[in-house]
Amino acid sequence: MTHESAPPDELTFWSFVDFAVRKARQELPAVDTDAMRMALTLSRASSMVIYDLESTVHRPRGLTWPGFRVIFALWLAGPMEAKTTADISGTSRAALSALLNTLERDGLVVRERASHDRRALQLSLTEEGYGAILGGFRAHNRRESAWAEALEPHERTELVRLLNKLMAGSTDAKAKFRS
Amino acid sequence: MTHESAPPDELTFWSFVDFAVRKARQELPAVDTDAMRMALTLSRASSMVIYDLESTVHRPRGLTWPGFRVIFALWLAGPMEAKTTADISGTSRAALSALLNTLERDGLVVRERASHDRRALQLSLTEEGYGAILGGFRAHNRRESAWAEALEPHERTELVRLLNKLMAGSTDAKAKFRS
């Protein structure tokens, strides 16, 4: 059949992007390959970094990646309403509600009813939660450094600029957000 | 206490990166802020794009994001062993095993014992699976295009180059991979 682009003998997580883009163009000539390559590469790079951080730093310390994100937000922004925590940690409210059951059970976070609005929750870190994020984040940041070394300083800056520009464009793209 | 960097009134998923980097430097002066900003921005950008694609394109069509990744790999690379599918789709073998229960039940994929090695599985798309990915991917790619428009063509190229360089560096960083 396809004498064009038979899958190479060894297709890997990395090399699949190139292969997929070529193959998709054959199957669907109208495909926007630049956009395809960009999204595919973005999600793969992110997935690699996150998997590495989660499996080498956080899981061994008893935290999942989502758990880390929440504790991290509470560490830096201080006690706040659950809605805000969900927003800035990138967790939906329903997911946060479930996540808090674990974090509270493990003694890292406390839930309290907000005084000004009895529907709302006020979240804060316990002493133990504070200790967990301090130790965890140091290791986390060391690992981030190891990754970052792959790029020159000006390249890191440029990468961040491009990603920010991409996120800023989400408004025009009418992107859907978590709620 | 902290008269330095009190959280701004409205902290959002976007603006949290800047705030977090400033605040982390106060709390832990030794932090590598460039690496921190890079990883934080990368994971957020990716999460936004993926959430948008999943919730606007795939879930409404009855596919989850992980399900899409697997079907997508099978579409482009053709029938292959489950181990390879796991590799190139970025799924662990255990997760793929569970995922296949759903995909097979929904009639999108078939599992068959490989002839040359009776431990191995051969995966292939059904007609229905082929139809699903064809329609789904068109919509997926249109959405990717909308995102990509935020960047100039040369910026897209540069973003991809930087992400690839980052991934290539994972070897030096001794990153952990899914298995």
Add this chain to the structure above:
DNA sequence: TCAGATTCATCAAACATTTGATCATTTGGG
């Protein structure tokens, strides 16, 4: 003031993921 619309959190069901264990098959070295 008060009824309807909103907002906040939670629940429920289905699904996917992680780590670590288990089972079957295949491979490799003595």
Add this chain to the structure above:
DNA sequence: CCCAAATGATCAAATGTTTGATGAATCTGA
């Protein structure tokens, strides 16, 4: 040739995510 080690898939238990529904508190406008 045969047994130990390695490999492929699955299982089990714990966790987190999604969408859509529900309950409770607050807000709004007539």
